[in-house]
Amino acid sequence: ETGVTQSPTHLIKTRGQQVTLRCSSQSGHNTVSWYQQALGQGPQFIFQYYREEENGRGNFPPRFSGLQFPNYSSELNVNALELDDSALYLCASRPATTDTQYFGPGTRLTVL
Amino acid sequence: AQKITQTQPGMFVQEKEAVTLDCTYDTSDQSYGLFWYKQPSSGEMIFLIYQGSYDEQNATEGRYSLNFQKARKSANLVISASQLGDSAMYFCAMREGRPGLSGNTPLVFGKGTRLSVIA
Numbered sequence: 602e603t604g605v606t607q608s609p610t611h612l613i614k615t616r617g618q619q620v621t622l623r624c625s626s627q628s629g630h631n632t633v634s635w636y637q638q639a640l641g642q643g644p645q646f647i648f649q650y651y652r653e654e655e656n657g658r659g660n661f662p663p664r665f666s667g668l669q670f671p672n673y674s675s676e677l678n679v680n681a682l683e684l685d686d687s688a689l690y691l692c693a694s695r696p697a698t699t700d701t702q703y704f705g706p707g708t709r710l711t712v713l
Numbered sequence: 714a715q716k717i718t719q720t721q722p723g724m725f726v727q728e729k730e731a732v733t734l735d736c737t738y739d740t741s742d743q744s745y746g747l748f749w750y751k752q753p754s755s756g757e758m759i760f761l762i763y764q765g766s767y768d769e770q771n772a773t774e775g776r777y778s779l780n781f782q783k784a785r786k787s788a789n790l791v792i793s794a795s796q797l798g799d800s801a802m803y804f805c806a807m808r809e810g811r812p813g814l815s816g817n818t819p820l821v822f823g824k825g826t827r828l829s830v831i832a
Contacts, residue, residue: 603760634819643717643804643822644758657819689756695818700746700765700808702820704758 605630605705607692613711614682622677622708624692632695633675634702635667639688650675679710687712716740717805717823725829726795733780734790734826736805742766744811747788748820749779752802761803764788795830802827 604627614620626633632651636644646659650669664680673694679686689709693702718737726732738747749761764772764779772779780789792799806820 603757632818636820641824643806643824644820646819646821649819659819691756691758693758693820700818701748701760701763702818703760704750706755706757709756 603703605694605703607705607708611709615713616682618682619680622690624705625674626694630673630694630696633669634693635677636691637688644691682712684712716821717807719805719823719826721826723827728830728832729794731793732795734803736788738786738807740809742809746808748806749790750804797830800830
């Protein structure tokens with residue numbers, strides 16, 4: 602039990618739509634990262650937030666955006682969905698005292 | 714070049730036997746961290762074990778141990794006394810540089826190894 606939760610579990614959208622995925626982590630986990638995992642691949646880093654500011658980004662276009670809130674929850678927003686956005690989206694949080702990121706169960710997004 | 718290489722797409726092991734999952738990494742940083750995660754079919758990434766680049770002892774966590782060979786840049790995961798519940802995807806990952814409190818600490822993952830434990 603990592604204490605990291607994500608919602609929804611599954612989501613189906615059509616191309617061009619917008620989607621918001623949510624993550625809630627434990628108290629004290631000031632850093633949250635989002636990853637995209639395509640089928641058969643390892644997770645790819647999207648971006649990271651620390652104390653509500655984005656402080657790192659992977660090779661993803663600006664239509665992938667995020668927010669982090671003071672209550673240790675965060676959001677991943679994807680605009681203008683494309684078929685290739687179909688993937689498992691994983692949220693991971695890290696407490697300040699360790700180097701380890703703890704993952705939530707993920708949201709499986711299907712874009713039709 | 715791949716930062717993390719896992720050369721075994723799939724592995725089979727008999728229940729109660731030990732198994733080694735291979736991982737090699739590529740970095741020019743002196744400070745880095747190496748992680749192994751287990752991903753069952755449900756999708757959640759479960760943290761198993763961590764090795765810091767300055768740690769002199771190999772990390773161990775219960776039935777999991779990490780065979781860290783710094784000069785060879787390898788960080789193999791050893792699972793002893795395999796159980797049916799160990800069947801899953803296993804990912805090796807690396808964090809480069811010092812994380813600090815607010816450091817940008819993305820994990821770079823390999824492509825994974827699917828482990829199947831046979832009764």
